[in-house]
Amino acid sequence: MRNYLFILFGLFYVVGSAQVERTTPLLLPVGSSLQESSLKAYALDSAFVYRNIDSIITNGIKNNAFPGAQVLVAKEGNIIFHHAYGFHTYDSIQPVALNDIYDLASVTKILGPLPAIMKLVDEGKLDLDEPFSTYWKPWKRHKDKRNITLREILAHQAGLAPYIVFLSKTLKNNGRFKNRFLRTKANRNFSNRAFDDIYVKNRFNRKMYRIINRSEVAADKKYKYSGLSFLIFPELIAQLTGMPYEQYLEEQFYKPLGMKTFGFLPSTKNFSNNIVPTEIDTLYRHTLTQGWVHDENASLLGGISGNAGLFGTAQDLAIIMQMYVQGGLFNGKQYLSKNTVQEFTSVQYPANDNRRGLGFDKPYLKNDQFTLANAYPAPEVSATSFGHSGFTGTFVWADPEHQLVYIFLSNRVFPTRENRNIYDLNIRPAIQQIFYSAFDRSKQHDH
Template sequence: MKTTIYILVGLFINSVFSQGGASVKLDIIPKDALVRADPSSAGLDYTYLHTKVDSILTIGIRKEAFPGAVVLVAKQGEIIFEEAYGYHTYDSIQPTAKDDLFDLASVTKVAGALPAIMKLVDEGKLDLDKPFSTYWQRWQKVKDKKDITLREILAHQSGLEPYIIFLNEVIKKNGTLKHRFVKTEPNNRFRHQAYDGLYIKDRFNRKMYRMIDRSKVSEEKKYKYSGLTFLIFPELIEQLTGDSYEYYLEKNFYLPLGVPTMGFGPSTKTFTNAIVPTEQDTIFRHTLTQGWVHDENASLLGGVSGNAGLFATAADLAKLMQMYMQYGIYDGKRYFSENTVKEFSSVQYPENENRRGLGFDKPLLGNDTLQLKDAYPAPEVSAQSFGHSGFTGTFVWADPENQLVYIFLSNRVYPSRDHQNIYDLNIRSAVQQVFYQAGRAKH
């Protein structure tokens, strides 16, 4: 096991010793950063792990759940498993590599928008229980939205519509693009690049906001997943901080965490990492989508959004999830208060049969009583665990009780989103469960 290093970070009132009536306390924070180790150091059986995971992934690839995947697991602060499987596409030309970049899809919600929201809550710039219209003021005049709280929004308890297909606004009935919204060359009003040779009008986001304003809100307050406000959050973050959304994330999280591959628009950067393709798009881009965000709504925002758009390697994602699992600390730096992370990662409305935390997904209520085929995620994860999944076949999960971080990256939407076997075979939960059973298998 690695040695935990401690660093002195502050002095404050009410200490173990006092001077002249005043007391001072040393606040010690563990310097916990991921290291690589053999599975045996975490009490897990190497042969069992590889045999089981290889079997599940081989079946998944053979049944075309995905052409390739990367699995990474950290246990007790040590990366004890990191393997790549299959190929980028079913032609078996380019093998998947451990340092490949994947389109994270909705994992962006907890890796992009959510850390910014959490920090702003920590700083008192956002209040979970005030109406969201306090900050997003255009909703103050929208009758069915003016009283919705940020807590309700993040727990998917607000009644907002799940999704609006904004692509319908830029494509004519004959399938051609509306040139007032999309052009093939950039200019000073069309600077948001959606793909090679596709540029979106800078102010198209205003049209999206107006359509969200007009969208219906269910009168019944119950769990209904909605990603609409995650399209709004980047603009809100910029208003509250004075920084662009992308810069705010890099400055406050990605650079200090040391996660260089995590970011938007990898095709515009100089990474040597290969970028895994997603879907063979027949509607909008009419080509293989690779290096640009797959999600059409995020694409219409120039690929920088709160609902989708991030790319990363498994190893960089693991650092972020390890920080969350350690309740806001990584490598001696505190990113959020412990209370904030615990609040966001706790079930908010169990009385309404809503399993969700704030932004984070949680296990099904009663998950530990279910068989693997019915569970979400693996039935042996703790009730304190949390994470998120992505439409492209991605999945991240942190379990503080068991000190386990699980990363699963794949491109299940290749060659089309019709491929559903990753769900039908419950592959991501099945692989996750292996790491909970491996300790018992060793004995």
């Protein structure tokens, strides 16, 4: 049974830093696993929380870390905090609303290909410790890739190249399109839409796969983040399930979970929600990117990829992260086995100084011994916690031990990706830390 979140988003949102306490909780359908609650319900000092988050976000906006942002926190499946701040752009015209849709960038990796891969592992169609070339046949022909396992790939322990700029293959030296790869009008060979008026050759994905298949692999096996395999995963998932990747995700996860806006290519879907703009692109779109994926590699795959391309609201993100926190269970339905979720969210190669789970990011090893400035994310998160960040300024984190889900959404790449103050000011972990501090303070009061 589908359990959609019937929330009248438009009734409330917060503009700038002005905070509005909700007087009546918004009720979800009975039996839904995400309920509206409040800081007060958990005896948290709301003045402390609001004051500190206001201060961090106001400082972020003032220092051009982002024009606006929103924060959602759920405890034990209850949304105790969800507020929006600032505007879509620095002209302060369109305030951020709670049902805005964001380009999630690399957060796509753990919410697109990963649930599908976990399900295929559950079904015995993928084995983490078999050579990946068992499933992705071209790698059998490459000696340096033949024996790499899926476990090594997902834990970024395979020595794969971090990134390949495929855009350079599609542009001439003067920046104009190579006509054999990019066109401004669609036809039957160019039906993959990358932007309002940019169409990619349908078979360009095969060129990308060939380049990845031939890419160099480092001789020494150590932690090195690589997004390349995530460009291959959608094709592999389609082969193993007999269904297009995006359709498989929609039918197996997003729809039954009740995620209303989650998915690829939101510009084609007539949502009433606003889509937050990302960058004023000077590389190949030469205009504001909004409603089309920001990441160039995902764009050249027609916006449907495993490395980026997903869009959604904070509420949608909270649902799927809650499903992970509950070991694959949501609303009485077991989407993934508990063992598989635990395996994927566990550190794989600690002896190699690699903090990563399978696809999931994890806290630094010995994170609780660091100060906020040196930790990742906040030092208070448990060692069982996991999540991922996105290049556009997004961040999701789940902590099963504390039963906490933390979501931070922004468009820090507006107007340019050169804006790095979100990192320099350490905004996302600092906000996360406030909630752990608030729970600590309430415990102390109890004693």
